[in-house]
Amino acid sequence: MGQLVVNGLALGSIYALVALGLLLIFNTVQIVNFAQGQLLMLGAFIGISGAVTHELPMALAWASTMLAMALIGIVFMVLVYFPLRGRPPFLVILTTIAMGIVLENIALIIWGPLPVSLPSPVRGPPLRFAGVVISMHQLFIFCTLAVILLLQYLMLTKTRFGILMQATAQDLHTARLVGIPVNRTIAVAFAFGAILSGIAGLLVAPIFLAEPTMGGSLGLKGFVVSVIGGFGNLPGAVIGGLFLGLIETFGARYISSNFRDAYAFIVMIAVLVAWPRGLFGEKSSEKV
Amino acid sequence: MTVKHWFPLALGVVVALLIPAVTHDNYVIQLLNIAILNAIVVLGLNFATGWVGQINFGQAAFYGLGAYTTGIAAKAGLPWITTPFLSVVIVMAASLVLGLPTLRLRTYYLAMTTIGFGEIVRLIIVHWEPVTGGTSGLRAIPGIGVFGIGPQGQVQHYYLLIAVLAIAALVAARIRQSSLGRAMIATKDSEIAAEQSGVDTTRTKLIAFMIGAVYAGLAGCLYASSIRFISPDSFSGTQAILLMTMLIVGGMGSIPGCIIGAVGLTILPEALRFLGQWYLVLYGLGVIAVIVLAPGGLASLASRLPRWAGAR
Amino acid sequence: MTDQAIITARGVTRRFGGLVALDDVDLDVPKGIVQAIIGPNGSGKTTLLNALSGASHADAGSIRIDGKEIFRLRPNRIARLGLARTFQNIRVFSNLTVLENVKVAAACNTPMSMLNIMLSNGTQRQREAEIESTSREALEIVSLAARADDRPTQLPYAQQRLLEIARALASKPKVLLLDEPAAGMNMTESMTLLDTIAKLKGKGITILLVEHNVRLVMGISDRVAVLDFGKKIAEGAPSAVQQNPLVIEAYLGRRHRHA
Ligand SMILES: Nc1ncnc2c1ncn2[C@@H]1O[C@H](COP(=O)(O)OP(=O)(O)OP(=O)(O)O)[C@@H](O)[C@H]1O
Ligand SMILES: [Mg+2]
Numbered sequence: 001m002g003q004l005v006v007n008g009l010a011l012g013s014i015y016a017l018v019a020l021g022l023l024l025i026f027n028t029v030q031i032v033n034f035a036q037g038q039l040l041m042l043g044a045f046i047g048i049s050g051a052v053t054h055e056l057p058m059a060l061a062w063a064s065t066m067l068a069m070a071l072i073g074i075v076f077m078v079l080v081y082f083p084l085r086g087r088p089p090f091l092v093i094l095t096t097i098a099m100g101i102v103l104e105n106i107a108l109i110i111w112g113p114l115p116v117s118l119p120s121p122v123r124g125p126p127l128r129f130a131g132v133v134i135s136m137h138q139l140f141i142f143c144t145l146a147v148i149l150l151l152q153y154l155m156l157t158k159t160r161f162g163i164l165m166q167a168t169a170q171d172l173h174t175a176r177l178v179g180i181p182v183n184r185t186i187a188v189a190f191a192f193g194a195i196l197s198g199i200a201g202l203l204v205a206p207i208f209l210a211e212p213t214m215g216g217s218l219g220l221k222g223f224v225v226s227v228i229g230g231f232g233n234l235p236g237a238v239i240g241g242l243f244l245g246l247i248e249t250f251g252a253r254y255i256s257s258n259f260r261d262a263y264a265f266i267v268m269i270a271v272l273v274a275w276p277r278g279l280f281g282e283k284s285s286e287k288v
Numbered sequence: 289m290t291v292k293h294w295f296p297l298a299l300g301v302v303v304a305l306l307i308p309a310v311t312h313d314n315y316v317i318q319l320l321n322i323a324i325l326n327a328i329v330v331l332g333l334n335f336a337t338g339w340v341g342q343i344n345f346g347q348a349a350f351y352g353l354g355a356y357t358t359g360i361a362a363k364a365g366l367p368w369i370t371t372p373f374l375s376v377v378i379v380m381a382a383s384l385v386l387g388l389p390t391l392r393l394r395t396y397y398l399a400m401t402t403i404g405f406g407e408i409v410r411l412i413i414v415h416w417e418p419v420t421g422g423t424s425g426l427r428a429i430p431g432i433g434v435f436g437i438g439p440q441g442q443v444q445h446y447y448l449l450i451a452v453l454a455i456a457a458l459v460a461a462r463i464r465q466s467s468l469g470r471a472m473i474a475t476k477d478s479e480i481a482a483e484q485s486g487v488d489t490t491r492t493k494l495i496a497f498m499i500g501a502v503y504a505g506l507a508g509c510l511y512a513s514s515i516r517f518i519s520p521d522s523f524s525g526t527q528a529i530l531l532m533t534m535l536i537v538g539g540m541g542s543i544p545g546c547i548i549g550a551v552g553l554t555i556l557p558e559a560l561r562f563l564g565q566w567y568l569v570l571y572g573l574g575v576i577a578v579i580v581l582a583p584g585g586l587a588s589l590a591s592r593l594p595r596w597a598g599a600r
Numbered sequence: 601m602t603d604q605a606i607i608t609a610r611g612v613t614r615r616f617g618g619l620v621a622l623d624d625v626d627l628d629v630p631k632g633i634v635q636a637i638i639g640p641n642g643s644g645k646t647t648l649l650n651a652l653s654g655a656s657h658a659d660a661g662s663i664r665i666d667g668k669e670i671f672r673l674r675p676n677r678i679a680r681l682g683l684a685r686t687f688q689n690i691r692v693f694s695n696l697t698v699l700e701n702v703k704v705a706a707a708c709n710t711p712m713s714m715l716n717i718m719l720s721n722g723t724q725r726q727r728e729a730e731i732e733s734t735s736r737e738a739l740e741i742v743s744l745a746a747r748a749d750d751r752p753t754q755l756p757y758a759q760q761r762l763l764e765i766a767r768a769l770a771s772k773p774k775v776l777l778l779d780e781p782a783a784g785m786n787m788t789e790s791m792t793l794l795d796t797i798a799k800l801k802g803k804g805i806t807i808l809l810v811e812h813n814v815r816l817v818m819g820i821s822d823r824v825a826v827l828d829f830g831k832k833i834a835e836g837a838p839s840a841v842q843q844n845p846l847v848i849e850a851y852l853g854r855r856h857r858h859a
Contacts, residue, residue, distance in 0.1 A: 032396045083580040089395040102572035258415040266403030272390040421816045467707035474693045474704045481691035483675035486708025
């Protein structure tokens, strides 16, 4: 029981990280990136290339992955976001999905279809108390989420970038008129959004192994979390993530592990039926 | 309808009817049969997505529900003639259950609920093994037959399916020419103006969604009883995305566009097999290129063609 | 309450957060007249039309059209009860032809059956023929018949406004709400528009005309109501309203405050 809670929270932390990446992009340009899971997968594989293939020290592998992810995020923005600025969300969804397909298959070409593992950056015997085992990697996941949450909170509320981002989100046109470097702000958002999913990938790979097709369901989970937690809501994303991790872990244990991936969707559909704009959903009133 | 309309239509029909005379390759004909079935499903998708503008990733699941209903019923010994009706009843019930509470959702949420629906249906198919055969699917499904009469061989099935596609396209065209079709497009263009013109937009959305599900359900029924083998892969989330891209690439809202997109994107991967994994990379990039450069799809390019050729 | 009032609104109130866009507004519009609603920018005119037409419901109040309570009904129900409108920012159906735009509304009280559509039988063809003739008549009234097969986006701005009027007329309304129909029109076009409005009044349609160009509406209106900050500050014959010090203050005073 206690063990399930720990495992659920560790899984949920990863979902929360994916959701935080989505949130950063959504908060700035109001688009939902359906390729976020594939970015996560790239993060995992770049980490593996560094740490396993090229035998770099772990810290260096992590640092180079984050750098690579930032670049990928910006390329992603140029390819997907710029050409579709102001087009209906419908088309943006499809474009990001198509981009996900591209990334997934490039990964298959480069790294092949077989699952590979990435060692955890932390070593050491697991902690035990009251019959509950917490591995060092799980502990590391919790700490990473806490640090990132803190950093993201500070960045959004205390730094110039956070203010620029909010202004851009509220009204792109006006933001540009008053001299905000809109494109640079958006680029930073995409870069950080990609870095966050890259980190999630680096954290997932030691648990589940990495394979090119891993992104699809993880990306969707990130989205489910955003719906449960409310789009653009920082604590909501974390709480939603942890909640989903627990639901899946307990559902798999007590109901059926066959339907593990369905629980997220069932919860999400239930939430949306009751609150069509999400739990903490934005209230918008369209002008007629 | 003028010559300008009739000519491409007649040409298409003639080409379609002559294909089996040109090739006797059963593999090619079977591929075309699947292409035709996909075209029916995409025509169905066009109601809710092309005309009403509602994103829908659940269409593959309706396709699958239709196919599995027929597969299971036929294998249980029910006469073939009952299977289209059973399939339609099941998909109508499912589309009502999914559509009623969710069609008011905004784009992203609707996209996700339909993806979720598809995933739930897929998981049920995969894990309800005693009935659905699990991942290995259902084999040797009894074929189409009414009182012992039915098509034999791929070519006869091809003609049958072409006829069904023609009817499906005709019904779609008639809906487009009716107040229902106009209400669908009005709902997409401006929901509030449509409402103020007396259109019940909620009902219109639901009807479009349900008609689309019925198209998919019937195509699924024909898939199961003409291909005679079904497995969850044919109706997965990947398939749902593929159906959506067929619609976009062909041209949302255009009936010939749906057919062109579905047939093209069913055949293309086979024709480009030698590209291996690169095919899917190019496919993804191609979809992005179409969305960015030709939002009206291939159908809109085709309508520009006469002007390029200098004709009027 | 006059018994021949076709619109009777009582205590209509609409809030947007802290802003009270409509504050306890009463309105009685007798059958067959042209009633103008004027007021400075942001005074709540569009919000009032939205409340009447159901596009954006009021928070409180009572609205009767021809004796029927319509408060909080869906807009399509209200439309089918005989209330049609146009929009301040044009909302035509850009993926339909001009004629089809009008047909959408013309079909408003025609029953629809899937079976008839699929069979395209006699009943269906007759219904479509009726819808078509209603629609062509409506286009005729605003002189757009020649553009029937064009896309609305190919029309100049002023004609798109006329198309919206034709669309509204096609539903054979008892009441027609026009939200700044002359916006973006030049002098000649505005004059033609006024003629059209007079013609419609002649057909017995009650017209609620929102404008902030006061001079334009004075000649054609039978009655004028003035909104300011969501409150109805004056109502009566055009000449009387024009002299009303509160109205002058609302229009001129605002300009002074802005300067
Ligand atoms: N959806 C909305 N959300 C928030 N505030 C709104 C909304 N719609 C209108 N308002 C506010 O309500 C007030 C009245 O607006 P309304 O559009 O009714 O004015 P109006 O008289 O039609 O002005 P105009 O002459 O500019 O058309 C304005 O202050 C406006 O900003
Ligand atoms: Mg207004």
